[in-house]
Amino acid sequence: MSFEFAKVTVGVIATLALYSVLYRENKFYRLVEHIYIGLAVGFSIYALWKETLEANWWNVMVGKTAVAATATAPAQPATPGFYLFALLIPVGLLGYTVFSKRHNWMSRIPIGIILGFWGGQQLQVFWQTYGPQLQKAMKPILPTTTNSVFMPSSVALSPADTTSMSTATGLTPDALTALSQNFRMSTDGVLEFAKQHSVSVDSVQGAMAAMSAKVGQEVYMSQAVSNIIFLITLLSVLTYFLFSFEQKGKFINGFTKLGRWLLMVGFGAMFGSTVMGRFALLIDRMYFVVVEFLRDGLFKGMGG
């Protein structure tokens, strides 16, 4: 049995043991559960030293000696040891006084320092997080044109537009006028248009992109309605969670009720996404058992 297969086999046994709780709690499950917690805690202790404390505390505290240059590497200068970092040990260990009835107030000192650092960042964090969101939430709710409900496939080009697009894409004004009648074409349509007007596909696509951009500057009815729904959702959900005043009156009650319904739409979408996430984890585990262990391990080994 190869090392890799032994690893997979133990993993499968552990997986089945942990899945056995789906039937009912049993000793086999509890045994593997305790091994799991033990290994996880053990690894955390190791990782805290290796990944964090060694570099961020020990190396800063004791420094490093100089390393002479070699044929392949330049000299490494010595770094001094900042021995005051040793104070972090007694300060950090104060946290463990939480288990003492008499001295547990002292545990609040290191926790206070960490919370202080966190609290001090919140002002900056708040604006950086919600400022851009607030700005993006300010969407136009009035249409700028009533020519079309949805974004149209045609555009009226001014002489100036035609000139600039013609210069940029190399299409003749006639070709541009023809294209402006229906600039949202399938690839086959683009190929045919390019062939008909003896121009390159890239220049047709360039002109189509320019026309899309021109049309996209307007706010159409459909976009305005979507933006109104966006704004209503935002405000009604905010109102639903506003507890600073008593929610009285028909309008406010109706509005918060609407907020609850719209929130349910959001939660429904979140549920769908969460289901995908959870199923993906199960699929991976079943892949591990069925493909990595059975198909590529056990049966392949037997076949070989």
Next chain:
Amino acid sequence: MLSLLAQFSAPGYSPEVFRNVWITLIVGFICVAALSFAPTKLRRPIVWVATFLAGLYYILIWLWPTPVNLAETDQPLGGVEATGRWLTNAQSGVSSITQTLTALLLGLGVFSVLRLHTNKLMKKQKDWAFSLVLLLSMFTMIAVAYTDYYQNQNNPKLVDQANWGFFQYAKDFLFDGMLQAMDAAMFSSIAFFILFAAYRAFRIRSVESTVLLGTALIVMLSLMGLAEYYLSKGVIDRITGGNPGHFMNNFALAEISRWIETNVQGPGIMALGWGIGIGALSMGLRLWLSLEKSGGN
């Protein structure tokens, strides 16, 4: 920060630095011992000062003008620029301090597990054998992982599996073979519960639950690439004749789910986030200024 501490430094790895580390530790523990005798009246101010000074650093680094184009060798002009430079330079030291303190505080959870199971084992309480297994696996992992690490430090060739020895194989077996497999199995078992819970509880009983169910079904359908592709490309293309400008394209499954995502799900979650953000901001300020009633009592 580290330049400020320069007068409290010694040559790296020298006997002097180790001597000073010991002295600092002893002084630190004496201070802790002295602190334990602090009168009740002083306790709250002590915690307040520690919390306030920690928070003040990040307030200052946010509000204080940052020197522009000031090279390391340049002399700062005046106190504002000097303070700005000091705050900027202190960041990595502050980061080291918080990484260290957080790591030490994370050890609290480990200590708690250790304490619980050692007690259980010593007093031979119910299921003490499981506690023994837990402690054994924990110490085995620690011993194996540290030995592997130190062997790796001294012999970089061990990175290559061809040169592995016992401890490298043992660590890989414990970490990748056991711990990771168990971790994955534990989390994946939720899928079974979700399926059964959805079957039992996802019922049309009110307007809210109907809306929730309807949206969830649309989103689940749209997550299936095949369903989305054929309902968008197949059905809609047949109606529109493949014309991308046709207005029926707006009713493709992909478009509907994106519309829900952008115009209903998005602002709903955004509104929740703003509420949480305001809560976090006020909590942050209360903690920084020690306005929380329980702090230090």
Next chain:
Amino acid sequence: MEKLLNINRYLMYMLLALAVSIPFFLPSSCTIIPTLTKASTQDLYINLMQLPEGSTVLIESDWTVSTRGESAGQFEAFLKIARFRNLKFVLLSGGDAQAPQVALNSIARLNGQFKAAGLPELKPWDDYVALGLFTDPASMWQSVTTNFRQAFASKTAFDPAAGQQRSVYESPVLKNIKSNKDLGMVVIVTASASLDIMVQRMSGKGTKIGQMVTGVMAPESLIYYNSGQVAGQSGGLRGVVEMETMMARGVNYSADGKEPFVKAPQFSGKIPPLPESLKPLDRGMSYFASLHAALVLMIAAVVLGNVGLLMQKKKGGSK
């Protein structure tokens, strides 16, 4: 009707396990599913593929095998792009003690795949540096934006050519990076709220951010994309499949002059597919058919439950 309302839970568990397992035995031609790509995933992919060769990306890997079904595919997609575009990367973690080791194992696994395909492996020191775990990622990100050359000053990595540990700033990955603005991009692969900590401190600071998140986190993190705080997002297993689809088929690209499979109207250029040797359709697509089966079962279970309820109500009403 009673039967519809009381299906045995063990039967459902069994059905779910079977539903997700059976697609693994289907031939690969049946499990390659045509998938439309969202603008958010397109933007992430386009941004990564548009980075100049040799750029340095800072990647925060905060996932463990508990979310391998989603996060491994995301991380591997990034590694393949990094290999193809010769991107260098700084690897760090800010959420889970196991995450740094899991990321290194993932790199080792993919290096095996590259080696077998005759491609160069991703080499530590030259192609990437691993900085380990930061127990307080908030202060680490503050340092990255405030004073980049000091943020990782205590970190060293082994330089194989020199045969010694050296400061990570001397590595080819970081030696030309003076501030966070010199980074090509910052990418986070996460299964936790470490995303918020990063975005809150890095957005608007002159570095593009890409997020690769789990399905559970995708809806809430999409807000960051919609408000322009991050440049792109890949969400959950579906996001992995979308990334793989673009890697396999390109963007706005068609070899035979037909309609491109992936059309990104927001992008005027063309991106050809990745070579077959990089195995663009990989983990995500292998799992996608199973996801279909599981979701069909879920929808069926919900519909059955509701049909049972309606029938019961009808029966109650007629009495």
